Amino acid sequence: MTPIFELCDEYITAWAALDPVQAEMHGIVGGAGNGTDYGPDGYRARAELIAATLGRLAPLEPTSEADRRAAAHLRERLEADAAWHETGEQWRQLRAQFGPLSQVRDGVHLIAHADEEGWRRVLTRLGDVPAMLEGWRASLAHGLATGLPAARRQALEAAVQADRYAGGTHAKLAAEADGTLVAELAAAAERAHEAYAETARFLREEYAPRAAQADGVGLERYKVLARKMLGTDLDPHEAYEWGWAELDRLEAELVAESDKLSPGASVAEAIDLLNGTEYVTGVDAYHAWLKEWHERAVDRLDGVHFDIPAKLRTVDVTIAHDSNSGAPYYTPPSEDLSRPGRTWWPLSGRDRFATWNELATVFHEGVPGHHLQFGAMKASGDALSRFARTVFVPANAEGWALYSERLADELGWYTEPGSRIGMLVGSAWRAARVVVDIGVHVGLPLPAGTEWAGQAWTFDRASTVLRERGHLIEARIHAELVRYLGWPAQAISYKLGERVWVAAREEARRRSGFDLKRWHTAALEVGPIGLDGLVDTLRRIDASNE
Structure with a gap:
């Protein structure tokens, strides 16, 4: 050593x-x-x-x-x-x-x-x-x-x-x-x-x-907190403008997908239709549905787009009975892999669970998302330092998990009715997080084209953006916004991390001999380091493979 x-x-x-x-x-x-x-x-x-x-x-x-x-x-x-x-x-x-x-x-x-x-x-x-x-x-x-x-x-x-x-x-x-x-x-x-x-x-x-x-923390504190979340220095104005543009791009895709589901339907109408048809009732049924899709994802990926070690083929799917956070989350395996990785699924007072918009979250929290990345980290042995096997940068990890949702789309996994709308809605929600989080904490005005152009953010205005542009369900808006306000810059790590992951893969794809499985293996072996380090390291790997 x-x-x-x-x-x-x-x-x-x-x-x-x-x-x-x-x-x-x-x-x-x-x-x-x-x-x-x-x-x-x-x-x-x-x-x-x-x-x-x-x-x-x-x-x-x-x-x-x-x-x-x-x-x-x-x-x-x-x-x-x-x-x-x-x-x-x-x-x-x-x-x-x-x-x-x-x-x-x-x-x-x-x-x-x-x-x-x-x-x-x-x-x-x-x-x-x-x-x-x-x-x-x-x-x-x-x-x-x-x-x-x-x-x-x-x-x-x-x-x-x-x-x-x-x-x-x-x-x-x-x-x-x-x-x-x-x-x-x-x-x-x-x-x-x-x-x-x-x-x-x-x-x-x-x-x-x-x-x-005040809910916002101000520019100077936000820069410090963003560095901790991203592993790179943030240009809040550039990220804010990009977030609004990404919202527009995703909305166009959502409109097209909603029309496929029901010709002439708006996004809101398509969501209402799916909420009335694509769901399971009862905690046991919800748990069974989650477990089935976790297992399907492992079976479909192993040996094809990833090599999944035997000890990582099991994910402990856990119902979080006492959580009202509204957001599922993941905890990694133990160092010796004796404790499996675990996905946690809050009930938030529900007995009826929409499945059309949670399938993407299975891929995000489980496989190929957090579980494969953190599992690779824990299973890396001496290839990574113990610090790198333990300490991760949120934008790398959340960006990988959001990339995983996109990868599932590229692989054609969203065949359940409305599930691709669910993936797009989830991505729009993460883009809405970027503009809400930066706008509130840094104090940037709402842009032209919005109802409150040039005005300051408020809790109610942020809630409206999450509802109308992020298509977040009403039951989750309050808890989500409280989370962003109390955990500055964490909410931006998803989309800004995904942006880096997608750009890195596309750069590698332009090189001769690109192989997706080999690239995934190399990328996960790096460990969830800061975005600056990720870009530099992936380029070094690509260059050495030429």
């Missing part, structure tokens, strides 16, 4: 000890099950680790191409993280639905518990929930005291989420245990639920009255 690979390994070991919850989510298992310190001391310790690691990396010289990639990825991610700490984001880290609150909750449920040792780890993590939440409240209070508040809307939405968890989010898990730990788990769950209730009270009564009124 080279000095650079050793440093990457040592950083992950130290980081996992400082943030066991995130480590578990990234597939690093085997610890005692302790919780993460979300208090000021915990954040300071993680910032110190970043600075120390960058200092150790500076004098090291790469001895190979693999070394060069490892050093570049480690440096880019740690510098982005250091800038995040320097702007004080840790003191206003609310991020309703997907912030520390959900991490604390999911960090308990991700622990494997097939034996007593696993259940004891669950008990330890569950027992640490009150301390984790207390530390998080202390960091938020520090932010208020130092003039670094989060938005009031995020505080109130997170309070609703905490109340929901307080209603018994860990009760079902605790009841699954056998033997002597049942009573201890039940007691720990009750204390955790009380801690969620106290957190909801704090957010609603103490934090929200002193929080910022």
Whole structure:
């Protein structure tokens, strides 16, 4: 192992000890099950680790191409993280639905518990929930005291989420245990639920009255947050204009596809028609439909457009009963691949599930999307550093997943009635995210041709754009918009990442001897690095294959 690979390994070991919850989510298992310190001391310790690691990396010289990639990825991610700490984001880290609150909750449920040792780890993590939440409240209070508040809307939405968890989010898990730990788990769950209730009270009564009124974070903070999400510097004006143009392009495709479904039908009419015909009823039927399509995707791709290792042929399809986020998501396999990759599917109060617009999401979250990329990352062995096998850039990963939806279209998979409309609607929704996220946070005016040309964004105007241009269903608009407002620049990573992936493939396709399967293999072997590094590395690979 080279000095650079050793440093990457040592950083992950130290980081996992400082943030066991995130480590578990990234597939690093085997610890005692302790919780993460979300208090000021915990954040300071993680910032110190970043600075120390960058200092150790500076004098090291790469001895190979693999070394060069490892050093570049480690440096880019740690510098982005250091800038995040320097702007004080840790003191206003609310991020309703997907912030520390959900991490604390999911960090308990991700622990494997097939034996007593696993259940004891669950008990330890569950027992640490009150301390984790207390530390998080202390960091938020520090932010208020130092003039670094989060938005009031995020505080109130997170309070609703905490109340929901307080209603018994860990009760079902605790009841699954056998033997002597049942009573201890039940007691720990009750204390955790009380801690969620106290957190909801704090957010609603103490934090929200002193929080910022504006939802947007402003240009300077947004640039820092965009670098963390993209792995490249963002030109917000160019991306904003491109997002509107992409919306227009997709709308033209949607109009044509809707006419094919029902001659003369508008996009809205086609969607209404599909909602009334293409659905399954009941959670069990929904789960069965999801599992069937996950398995079909693996069978169709393996050996044809990808080589899928045996341990990655299984995806754990999980119904997220306690989530109202409205958005499915994915958690990767463990480092040793003993824990499979998992797709999570929120119910959001539904008993009827439209299938025409969720098929593309199966390909996005599962195969060939997140599961193949993260699975390749975990299965890469010594080809990637441990840091590269663990830490990813969202725009690379989400861009690959959105590219996967497009690839399924190119392969002719959207044969179910309306499913291609579903794919196009999903792409339009991601393009709407670009204009909404940049427009709100940077403060760019709505453009000519819109109802509010030249005016500022508001929550209601953003909701209208998501509804009318992104074709997002009403039930998801509020949760989605709250997510964008609380997690700046994450929403743009999908479309801007896809743009880079598609451009890179088209550039490679113009070279003699292009082979899609070979290109996919090479692209996934790179790991989900920043967009700057991705473009450079794929060109190097293409050149070496000539």
